[in-house]
Amino acid sequence: MKIMIGYPALQGKGSPMLTQNRQFQWMSIGSYIYPLVMASAATVLSKKGHDVIWYDGIAEQLPSSHFFKEVDSVRPDLLVIETKTPVVKLHWTIIDHIKEIDPAIKVVLLGDHVTALPEESLERSKVDFVLTGGDYDFSLMAMVDALSGLRAMPPGIYYRKADDIENTGRFRLSGDLDALPFIDRQLTKAHLYFEKWKKRQPFRYTMAGRDCQWGKCSFCSWTTLYPRFRVRSVDSLLDEIEMLVQDFGVREIFDDTGNFPAGSWLRKFCNGMIERGLNEQVLFSCNMRFDFLVKEPGLLDLMKKAGFRKMKSGLESANQATLDRIRKNILVEHITEGCRLASEAGLDIQLTVMVGYPWETRSDAERTLDLARDLMAKGHAEMLQSTVVVPYPGTPLFKEAIENNWIRFSPVDSWERYDMTEPVLKTPDMSPEEVMRLCSDIYKSFITPRFVLRQLTNIRSLEDLDYVMRGAKAVLGHIFDFARIRS
Numbered sequence: 001m002k003i004m005i006g007y008p009a010l011q012g013k014g015s016p017m018l019t020q021n022r023q024f025q026w027m028s029i030g031s032y033i034y035p036l037v038m039a040s041a042a043t044v045l046s047k048k049g050h051d052v053i054w055y056d057g058i059a060e061q062l063p064s065s066h067f068f069k070e071v072d073s074v075r076p077d078l079l080v081i082e083t084k085t086p087v088v089k090l091h092w093t094i095i096d097h098i099k100e101i102d103p104a105i106k107v108v109l110l111g112d113h114v115t116a117l118p119e120e121s122l123e124r125s126k127v128d129f130v131l132t133g134g135d136y137d138f139s140l141m142a143m144v145d146a147l148s149g150l151r152a153m154p155p156g157i158y159y160r161k162a163d164d165i166e167n168t169g170r171f172r173l174s175g176d177l178d179a180l181p182f183i184d185r186q187l188t189k190a191h192l193y194f195e196k197w198k199k200r201q202p203f204r205y206t207m208a209g210r211d212c213q214w215g216k217c218s219f220c221s222w223t224t225l226y227p228r229f230r231v232r233s234v235d236s237l238l239d240e241i242e243m244l245v246q247d248f249g250v251r252e253i254f255d256d257t258g259n260f261p262a263g264s265w266l267r268k269f270c271n272g273m274i275e276r277g278l279n280e281q282v283l284f285s286c287n288m289r290f291d292f293l294v295k296e297p298g299l300l301d302l303m304k305k306a307g308f309r310k311m312k313s314g315l316e317s318a319n320q321a322t323l324d325r326i327r328k329n330i331l332v333e334h335i336t337e338g339c340r341l342a343s344e345a346g347l348d349i350q351l352t353v354m355v356g357y358p359w360e361t362r363s364d365a366e367r368t369l370d371l372a373r374d375l376m377a378k379g380h381a382e383m384l385q386s387t388v389v390v391p392y393p394g395t396p397l398f399k400e401a402i403e404n405n406w407i408r409f410s411p412v413d414s415w416e417r418y419d420m421t422e423p424v425l426k427t428p429d430m431s432p433e434e435v436m437r438l439c440s441d442i443y444k445s446f447i448t449p450r451f452v453l454r455q456l457t458n459i460r461s462l463e464d465l466d467y468v469m470r471g472a473k474a475v476l477g478h479i480f481d482f483a484r485i486r487s
Helices: 036-047 064-074 085-101 112-116 118-124 136-147 234-248 263-275 299-305 320-325 332-344 362-377 396-404 432-444 449-457 462-483
Strands: 002-007 051-056 078-082 106-110 129-131 157-161 164-167 203-206 252-255 283-287 308-316 348-355 383-388
Touching: 002 036, 002 064, 036 051, 036 078, 036 136, 051 064, 064 085, 078 085, 078 136, 085 106, 085 112, 085 118, 106 112, 106 136, 112 118, 118 129, 118 157, 118 164, 129 136, 203 234, 234 252, 234 263, 263 299, 308 332, 308 362, 332 348, 332 362, 348 362, 348 432, 362 432, 383 432
Parallel strands: 002 051, 002 078, 078 106, 106 129, 203 252, 252 283, 283 308, 308 348, 348 383
Antiparallel strands: 129 157, 157 164
16 A cells, blocks of 8 residues: 655744644744654554655645645555644645545544544544544554455544444554564654754654653643553663664664653663663753652762763743642652752753743743743753643643633634644733743743853863754744744
């Protein structure tokens, strides 16, 4: 079967952060995160003998018209598209155009939005199948087998039957992650995807688990896809890293698991990196919760020795009541202490903060800004990422927002407005403009003499200089992004 996995370019307010991203944002400066699970799906299908075409018009910065020309030329039997809430309407239009090109092309739509609202896309577009759940690799392979007459349709598939919408029941997350082949980085053009790495190319992504060890934050769209956490074996990930170093000369890796596995798994991984000598060959970064780190003396030093360079962690709010309400299950003190300990161990820290909670006042939001500034000033955080709270369908926050009439506009008729160019939620005493301005102010907290001096004193090579310059460009881009306010 000829299968195209496609990310068509989208006409919007910049570069869409769509792939492997738990929140959506239009970016003035493109940053293309590798869609690991979709890449795994492409690999599995290819190894089963199917003709797989990988198309990412966003990462390749192709014009939107190019996608339709490619579809017309390739005429795949099956076209697979990942979507998110702010762009689902754009994808409906694209799907309908594909059906005009060739009605015989079967189109599959997947992602967190359609997992939450699977029937909506079948009602509002000509899509053939909606695949729910986040195990795209296992589910797509099973679905292709079913279309080939080899088995029944797997759970989690929605489709049309005559004038009705049928489904095969709730999706299951039962696949063994260690049974999956290593992702074919050449087939899936892994060189196109990057963030703010230190060593520049070659840089690659891995994924130790799906998706978060805590996995209960009320705002996270990926809890819709992965309601329970699963992890690969330590040896499986170490073998993959070894392959990336030996076959591709990789010098830096970012693991995009929602939260990198902790506890004994993490210690075994660190020791394995050291024993195999990988800590001398590659820098390693990941997402990590600080409460897992502050409770284990000596772990951060071990991570540094194992080659860890950077950790991203969610601060989200400096108000404990908010952290409790969004089910973060962490104390503000754990975050600040974790930042201090990690930075003292020589690890770079990137924090994410969110503004626009419907229960937070201006003074609450400013408390978060003050803490972020303090951590930056002390050198306990290397980078901050600021976002607006968005209640994605399928999350507990969305349900709570509907029940409390917190959404500023018609909740289900304005999906394109969930794109972080404006607040979705009402706030007690801040206007939409003030919320967006606060997001921008958090990024401006970088630009202090103390912070600039610290960055300059850390420059030891042309590589360091390049890293700092790229970071400065990213910060200025974020400031510009949040300056585009819709009242």
